[in-house]
Amino acid sequence: MGFDEVRTDVNDRMAGKHRNATKRLVLRLHLVPCSNDDAAGMTDTQVIDTFWNEFKEFNQKSGAFEYANRWNSPDVRAGKSHTWHEKYSLPYTKVLGYEVCRVTSKCLRIGPAERNWGDAKHIKSGKRSYMSADSIEKRISLYGTARVTEARSMQPTLERDDAVGSSAMFGVDDMK
Numbered sequence: 001m002g003f004d005e006v007r008t009d010v011n012d013r014m015a016g017k018h019r020n021a022t023k024r025l026v027l028r029l030h031l032v033p034c035s036n037d038d039a040a041g042m043t044d045t046q047v048i049d050t051f052w053n054e055f056k057e058f059n060q061k062s063g064a065f066e067y068a069n070r071w072n073s074p075d076v077r078a079g080k081s082h083t084w085h086e087k088y089s090l091p092y093t094k095v096l097g098y099e100v101c102r103v104t105s106k107c108l109r110i111g112p113a114e115r116n117w118g119d120a121k122h123i124k125s126g127k128r129s130y131m132s133a134d135s136i137e138k139r140i141s142l143y144g145t146a147r148v149t150e151a152r153s154m155q156p157t158l159e160r161d162d163a164v165g166s167s168a169m170f171g172v173d174d175m176k
Contacts, residue, residue, distance in 0.1 A: 007059065022051075023048055026047060026051050026095065027044055027047065027048070030095075036094075036095070036098040038094040038098070039095055039098070050094050050096075051095040054093045054094070054097075055096055058089070064092035065088070081100070081104040082100075082101060082104040085100045085104060086101055116140055116144065119143050119144050119147075120140055123136060123140060123143060
């Protein structure tokens with residue numbers, strides 16, 4: 001599905017509930033402390049209004065988005081939304097660029113979501129299945145951080161040339 005098809009599909013399906021969810025997300029990402037200096041001092045109403053104005057310009061390819069060379073960027077064809085928005089939205093908008101760079105960034109793709117879901121299943125087992133969402137969120141954060149730290153500490157050992165075992169990442173056998 002090409003870029004224009006995606007845009008048409010989004011515009012056709014955008015209902016009130018989607019706009020309300022977008023509004024909640026925009027406001028959530030602009031809670032204090034917010035790193036968006038362009039929106040500093042703006043009220044919630046101003047942030048939302050600015051976002052929708054910039055979103056309209058983006059959809060209509062007008063204003064900051066009217067230049068054809070931006071839409072012909074290799075990032076558009078390669079599906080690198082974050083990189084494209086970092087170059088062509090962030091410097092030219094007050095709210096939209098800040099939002100889409102966070103929403104389309106790598107950390108929000110399926111890999112981290114799958115890892116967090118796996119951690120949640122590990123934590124929510126047996127008698128722990130009725131824990132509150134806040135408690136689970138905190139435990140997942142701690143558990144995931146501990147696993148990453150453990151993996152990083154094991155990495156030098158598992159990447160040595162003479163590493164052996166099923167968890168070795170590189171070993172003598174790979175040299176053949």
